[in-house]
Amino acid sequence: MSGRFQIAIHILTLLDKADGKLLSSQFIAGSLNANPALVRKELSNLNKFGFVNSREGQGGGYSLGKRAADITLADVFRTVQTGSVLGSTKNQPNPACSVGKQINQNISKFYDEIDNVVIGTLANTTLANFSSRFN
Amino acid sequence: MSGRFQIAIHILTLLDKADGKLLSSQFIAGSLNANPALVRKELSNLNKFGFVNSREGQGGGYSLGKRAADITLADVFRTVQTGSVLGSTKNQPNPACSVGKQINQNISKFYDEIDNVVIGTLANTTLANFSSRFN
DNA sequence: TTGTACTGTAATAATTTTTATTACAGATAC
């Protein structure tokens, strides 16, 4: 997987600490040491899920869209999740082989179970909780 | 993450089904629909961990190095694991920012916890169990 | 109403990671 989850968490932690004050993508990118356009893209995605508010124009920027106590890391994870945490499952095994024929189905089902365990665990931590670990 | 875990599981399932009979990397690659050299590389890695035996020369090939009931998917996962299941943590945030300064440490610790949950769950399934799901 | 400082988003390029390919030395059976 990419580093998107970490970026999303970082962004949301900053916004929580900002306590309602708007932060610009440039400021956030400065903390992340990443590209403002990339950060805006992630912010745009978080906005789509309602975890972030944005205001355009001069003096604009971003703020949390929900209370930090009402955002779990499972929620955040879902915004960036693409495949399974155990890896890609896009092999195209040989259907003439009895194992090859069934492996994708068996792996998929198994991977889904693991993903659910991960999400269940992530749901135990809120943004407020995570954020409180910073001085 | 890459597709290595799936490949490793696929290989081991084939070897379990082969029931001691040696399989060549070419045969395995045929089932995986992947490259023999890549498969040998993964087999070589599994061998390093003792989960696979190999025999060189004509008529050679690979077999399981332990009983399928004694190999858990957590064991297999460890052979291919590089970073956390939640993604790479190689950002270099701004140390001048109070969040940036501490985020890597906090994320690392948190990611480790999740990885442990995953590994704990994977430990509940043995290769024998997984393999039995195939007709 | 014009300039300035933002977001939103697309297009493209650079980088990194993953996978494939090729090659060949070494081992073993026949």
Add this chain to the structure above:
DNA sequence: GTATCTGTAATAAAAATTATTACAGTACAA
């Protein structure tokens, strides 16, 4: 000795990720 394997390295191709650039749209403020 020759054919058939493994072991491994070097290299190339492909895919995914991240960075960069650009610019239209929006809002504020002088």
